[in-house]
Amino acid sequence: MTPEIALQTALRTRLVSTAAVASLVPAAAILDRNEQPAPDPSIIIGEGQSVDEGNAIARDLVRVYMDMHVWKREPSTAGAKAIAGAIRTALKLRLDLTGTGFHCSDSRVRSIRFLRDPDGETSHAVVAVEALVEEIG
Template structure:
């Protein structure tokens, strides 16, 4: 069984790369896992995740996965445009191999700010209730 947050990250990246709205704004190599400020703009960094166990059953468990996407752009406006495309691309239920999305994937909040270097930085926080065989 794949770790739930990694499975969700892979599904989200696949959904973003498949979105024509996101691909108009961001090159596929710039949508990646990582923990640092990117060198290429615009970028979407699949950031840190948190997994909470929501219930154990004999051969099945439910978890809630929280995941932040860090969006970077040359300007705050460009960053917000990428954030809007991301939210649109993630609407609905992505296919997460090995897991059921019990309650879908939801965008919990989006925060946008200007980085000290004057580029735009956004954080899109996601939540997914997922179930899978143990």
């Protein structure tokens, strides 16, 4: 397991188990898949980056950044904003990485951007998550 996969798994688990998110996006549409067009509505767990914190010779502390893409077919951005808001609320508590060999010291929604898709029919939000992950054991 890598810190990125541990975080991605914890993110999806939290989102599908949070009633406010699940009421807006079905669990089957919260996924890591490259599909065009994305299911409507959907949360696609996407791009990421890991940066070694450089604070110890053990190199066991990594800051992981992960983007989640919200897609909703609608003429406005209201639905995408509602989904992104539910994600922000769901992620207010630190993520649990139990059983992965990693510990999440801190996690948060770093930013949310709202966009209109060029097709004129779809709204899109990018939810950027940041987590400080420590390898244990």
